[in-house]
Structures are given as structure tokens and as C-alpha cells.
Amino acid sequence: MIIAPSILSADLYNLENDLKKIGNADWIHIDSMDGVFVNNLTFGSNIVHAIRPHTDQLLDCHLMVDRPEKYIDAYAEAGADIITIHYEATPHPHRVLQQIREKGIRAGISINPGTSVEAIKALLPFVDLVLVMTVNPGFGGQSFIPEMLDKVSLLSDLRRINSYSFYIQVDGGVTNETAVDCVEAGADCLVSGSYVFNQEDPQEAISHMQNL
Numbered sequence: 403m404i405i406a407p408s409i410l411s412a413d414l415y416n417l418e419n420d421l422k423k424i425g426n427a428d429w430i431h432i433d434s435m436d437g438v439f440v441n442n443l444t445f446g447s448n449i450v451h452a453i454r455p456h457t458d459q460l461l462d463c464h465l466m467v468d469r470p471e472k473y474i475d476a477y478a479e480a481g482a483d484i485i486t487i488h489y490e491a492t493p494h495p496h497r498v499l500q501q502i503r504e505k506g507i508r509a510g511i512s513i514n515p516g517t518s519v520e521a522i523k524a525l526l527p528f529v530d531l532v533l534v535m536t537v538n539p540g541f542g543g544q545s546f547i548p549e550m551l552d553k554v555s556l557l558s559d560l561r562r563i564n565s566y567s568f569y570i571q572v573d574g575g576v577t578n579e580t581a582v583d584c585v586e587a588g589a590d591c592l593v594s595g596s597y598v599f600n601q602e603d604p605q606e607a608i609s610h611m612q613n614l
């Protein structure tokens with residue numbers, strides 16, 4: 403299981419130290435919010451640029467921003483490994499996914515709780531990752547919405563039937579307990595923010611989930 407702690411829950415004043423706390427994680431999940439697509443503002447490609455020289459962990463950039471096409475070049479230049487855009491954030495998701503892949507970066511598509519898997523069916527041949535939101539995007543520390551796991555199972559079936567190879571990622575309210583349900587439904591990458599960073603030993607929490 404790939405574990406991607408979200409630095410939305412890290413101490414930004416002490417980011418170097420908090421990145422050490424998650425040093426055994428496979429990926430680092432970076433939540434960009436623009437105050438338009440979601441009601442919150444966080445960071446942009448500048449934080450990717452800042453972290454990039456200090457780690458070999460994959461930088462997994464989750465863009466909760468309107469019209470993500472405007473920012474792909476900047477994230478590519480900053481050193482992103484994966485860029486996930488929201489299906490709901492642009493009228494041209496297919497074009498943006500192409501734009502990401504043309505930069506040699508893995509392209510992900512994310513769906514809000516109110517969006518069905520059917521909506522992104524036509525995009526599945528063109529993605530490296532599908533992110534199923536298990537909270538409404540915008541804030542860390544919200545409760546997991548278990549009904550979303552049906553989407554994970556459906557994606558897992560579609561992947562098998564069509565021989566696709568995208569990762570299935572789950573984000574929002576992931577704890578050691580909800581992680582078990584995500585794995586059973588067919589997820590292979592879990593984002594966890596508040597749970598991981600609130601543990602006394604985040605590395606232990608990460609390795610526990612890695613072994614699920």
C-alpha cells in the first residue's frame with residue numbers, strides 16, 4: 403500500500419522537521435487550494451519548488467483549483483512527479499491530462515463526493531491515477547464518507563476488465579481504521595493528513611498502513 407501523508411496537516415513553521423517525521427512515506431501529498439474551487443487557500447507550486455531538492459519521495463500534487471491548466475507548467479518546473487486535477491474544475495479535463503503527460507509527469511483525475519465514476523469513464527484510458535475524495539475538498543480533519551467506497555470498488559472492477567493500470571487513491575478522513583475499508587474496496591494509495599501528523603510516532607502509523 404502506498405501511503406501519501408498530506409502536508410496540509412504539517413507544521414509549516416517547522417516543515418523540515420515534519421517532513422522527517424514522514425520520512426518513510428512513499429509519496430508526499432501536496433494540497434493546493436485556490437479559494438475559488440474550494441473555500442480555502444493553501445500553497446502553490448512554490449512549496450513543491452522548496453521541498454524538491456530535499457527529498458527523493460514522490461511529490462504528489464493535488465490541485466483543488468479552478469482551471470488547473472493555468473498552473474501545469476509551474477508545477478512541472480517546480481519538480482512535481484504526479485499532478486492530479488479535479489474533473490469538476492475545468493471544461494477540458496482530457497486536454498489538461500494530456501498537458502500534464504506531455505511534461506513527462508503522471509496525470510491524475512479526482513472526483514468530488516458528488517461526482518460519479520461514470521462521469522470520468524471516458525478519461526480512464528488517459529490517466530495514471532484516479533483520486534476518489536472521501537470528504538468534500540477544502541479542509542483537513544473531516545469525517546470519512548464510507549459511501550464513497552462503492553466508487554473505489556467500481557474503479558477497481560473497471561481497471562481489471564479493461565487492463566488499465568492507474569492507481570486508485572483515496573483522500574479524506576483516512577485513519578488506521580478507515581484505511582482497512584479502503585484497501586478492501588481496492589484502493590492502492592491512501593492520503594492521510596491529520597491522522598498521521600497527530601500520532602506520537604507518524605512513521606509507525608505510516609508503516610502500519612503500508613502493510614495493510
Ligand code: DX5
Pocket residue numbers: 408410411431433464466537538539540541542543544573574575576593594595596597
Ligand atoms: C482535503 C485534502 C486532503 C486532506 C486530508 O481537501 O485534499 O488531502 O488534507 O486530510 P485528512 O486526512 O485530515 O482528512
Ligand code: ZN
Pocket residue numbers: 408431432433464573593
Ligand atoms: Zn488531497
